[in-house]
Amino acid sequence: MNGTVTSISGATVCVDLADLKIGDRVFVGTSRLTGEVVRLDDKIATVQVFEENRGLGIGEPVTTAGEPLTVALGPGLLGGIFDGLQRPLPLLLESSGDFISSGQNPFPLDRKKTWEVTTHSKPGDSLHSGEAFAKVREGHIEHLLLMPQDGTLQQLEEGKLTLENPFATLADKQPLYGWHSWPVRKARPYQSKLPPTKPLVTGQRCLDFLFPLLKGGVAMVPGGFGTGKTVLEQTIAKFADVDVVVYVGCGERGNEMAGLLDEFGELEDPRTKRPLKERTIIVANTSNMPVAARESSIFTAVTMAEYYRDMGLDVLFLADSLSRWAEALREISSALEEMPGEDGYPTYLGSRLSGFIERAGVVKTLSGGQGSLSMILAVSPPGADFAEPVTQACLRVSGALYMLDTQLAHRRHFPAINWTQSFSLYSDTAMAHFVEEHGEWAKLQARCRDILQREEALREVAEVVGMEGLQDGDRLLMRTAEKIRLDFLCQNSFTEDAFAAPRSTIESITTLVAEHDQLSAALDDGALLDDLLKEAANAPR
Numbered sequence: 172m173n174g175t176v177t178s179i180s181g182a183t184v185c186v187d188l189a190d191l192k193i194g195d196r197v198f199v200g201t202s203r204l205t206g207e208v209v210r211l212d213d214k215i216a217t218v219q220v221f222e223e224n225r226g227l228g229i230g231e232p233v234t235t236a237g238e239p240l241t242v243a244l245g246p247g248l249l250g251g252i253f254d255g256l257q258r259p260l261p262l263l264l265e266s267s268g269d270f271i272s273s274g275q276n277p278f279p280l281d282r283k284k285t286w287e288v289t290t291h292s293k294p295g296d297s298l299h300s301g302e303a304f305a306k307v308r309e310g311h312i313e314h315l316l317l318m319p320q321d322g323t324l325q326q327l328e329e330g331k332l333t334l335e336n337p338f339a340t341l342a343d344k345q346p347l348y349g350w351h352s353w354p355v356r357k358a359r360p361y362q363s364k365l366p367p368t369k370p371l372v373t374g375q376r377c378l379d380f381l382f383p384l385l386k387g388g389v390a391m392v393p394g395g396f397g398t399g400k401t402v403l404e405q406t407i408a409k410f411a412d413v414d415v416v417v418y419v420g421c422g423e424r425g426n427e428m429a430g431l432l433d434e435f436g437e438l439e440d441p442r443t444k445r446p447l448k449e450r451t452i453i454v455a456n457t458s459n460m461p462v463a464a465r466e467s468s469i470f471t472a473v474t475m476a477e478y479y480r481d482m483g484l485d486v487l488f489l490a491d492s493l494s495r496w497a498e499a500l501r502e503i504s505s506a507l508e509e510m511p512g513e514d515g516y517p518t519y520l521g522s523r524l525s526g527f528i529e530r531a532g533v534v535k536t537l538s539g540g541q542g543s544l545s546m547i548l549a550v551s552p553p554g555a556d557f558a559e560p561v562t563q564a565c566l567r568v569s570g571a572l573y574m575l576d577t578q579l580a581h582r583r584h585f586p587a588i589n590w591t592q593s594f595s596l597y598s599d600t601a602m603a604h605f606v607e608e609h610g611e612w613a614k615l616q617a618r619c620r621d622i623l624q625r626e627e628a629l630r631e632v633a634e635v636v637g638m639e640g641l642q643d644g645d646r647l648l649m650r651t652a653e654k655i656r657l658d659f660l661c662q663n664s665f666t667e668d669a670f671a672a673p674r675s676t677i678e679s680i681t682t683l684v685a686e687h688d689q690l691s692a693a694l695d696d697g698a699l700l701d702d703l704l705k706e707a708a709n710a711p712r
């Protein structure tokens with residue numbers, strides 16, 4: 172069915188097209204710009220156009236895709252770089268150069284690539300939606316091909332196939348391909364949600380030791396300008412012990428994304444020894460790309476993340492930053508003249524955000540396996556004001572908070588995680604796991620926190636009386652706390668130290684605390700701190 176453009180106001184366009192539903196994808200104008208129906212009146216539909224629409228005129232044709240905004244799910248997503256509408260950026264670059272021309276919709280997956288398909292079921296099997304009917308090897312993972320709907324298999328193909336060939340035929344003669352599409356705003360189904368239990372090792376000592384995250388958990392990383400959100404997210408993307416990483420650059424600088432892409436092409440995954448790129452999907456909607464597609468980018472990305480979770484894999488979703496996403500939402504909402512809520516954000520900001528964050532978790536998949544989707548979400552509150560609506564809305568649904576501190580960043584203490592204000596609700600569960608594996612973890616964590624807290628109090632005293640005025644025991648404590656801060660909590664992402672395995676993390680902190688206890692015992696026996704430190708400095712290493 173065809174309609175026409177009746178009015179245009181920025182990226183918001185009214186069209187006279189009947190039989191539309193909210194959320195339907197439409198193609199606007201002669202250059203077929205992608206848009207989404209956001210409001211329906213009697214005969215007029217309001218469409219949010221996701222692409223640059225300069226040059227669009229009244230009376231240009233509009234057609235509907237007859238379905239909501241979807242993503243294509245199938246082998247070949249890993250290593251992919253997409254925009255917020257899942258258009259493959261390398262292909263767009265080839266066809267239209269550095270600045271994407273509007274109206275291009277190349278298929279996101281490589282249709283010509285051959286895959287070695289092995290069957291996972293047999294003719295006559297009746298499978299439910301989400302159950303696997305075949306599998307292919309995609310890099311380091313076994314990619315399960317999942318049924319897009321319920322059906323009985325009549326025939327299954329094996330061997331070398333491309334995405335253009337049917338992989339199977341259903342009893343009603345319908346062909347089943349190696350890919351299917353899924354609406355981005357609809358969470359993929361699962362059998363049941365399970366509580367997260369396994370730790371997600373980030374390789375960051377401060378996080379793994381003090382504020383551990385679990386697979387299936389959600390952490391938020393609020394931080395002011397230049398506090399290290401991007402570096403932290405990208406470092407975790409490199410080293411986290413998960414099968415698949417989905418990284419969304421949402422409204423951030425284009426050159427940072429370009430740097431990430433170059434680096435991922437060269438680095439290898441320390442666990443599988445294969446290029447890091449092979450386990451990563453990047454969704455880039457940088458600050459120089461249209462704002463409206465930014466709103467859809469996190470949904471596009473999370474749907475791809477869920478797809479890999481449904482194969483029984485551990486997936487990590489990283490977004491940088493949700494504040495830029497919320498700003499896009501605000502811009503769209505104000506163009507629609509909706510009633511503004513706090514700080515001008517739409518009143519549904521909280522529910523939209525929690526609906527998205529709820530898609531994280533550990534699940535029993537429809538094919539009977541267990542998969543997890545964890546999230547680490549950066550938030551950049553203006554003026555580092557953590558009371559603002561986006562930070563608060565995220566906080567309500569996050570299980571861990573990694574608060575980045577402007578003062579620590581100024582002192583070049585990176586990652587600038589404030590150890591008094593950050594928290595992890597997963598700590599006890601993670602600890603139970605770590606204690607089994609690494610013995611003293613819980614005791615050490617309590618000691619470390621205690622030393623850092625006592626240092627805070629002592630620092631105030633030292634400011635008044637000077638370090639010389641402190642007793643030897645207090646000076647020792649300040650020395651140990653400093654060592655914990657500088658040698659343990661600080662971790663430079665641009666050196667070999669960027670990743671710390673749990674075993675080395677526990678060894679480092681054990682050594683620091685043991686040295687403190689040894690010196691403390693010597694002080695109790697009447698020794699003087701300066702003599703002990705001189706002795707320690709001269710001792711052979």
Ligand SMILES: Nc1ncnc2c1ncn2[C@@H]1O[C@H](COP(=O)(O)OP(=O)(O)OP(=O)(O)O)[C@@H](O)[C@H]1O
Pocket residue numbers: 394395396397398399400401402403551585586662663664665
């Ligand atoms: N872990 C780290 N190790 C070493 N240097 C770091 C680390 N984290 C941050 N930095 C330094 O801080 C700078 C700013 O970091 P980053 O770009 O990640 O901040 P940001 O919070 O993303 O900033 P913005 O708010 O502008 O997006 C980096 O260029 C780097 O020099």
Ligand SMILES: [Mg+2]
Pocket residue numbers: 400401402423491
């Ligand atoms: Mg940044």
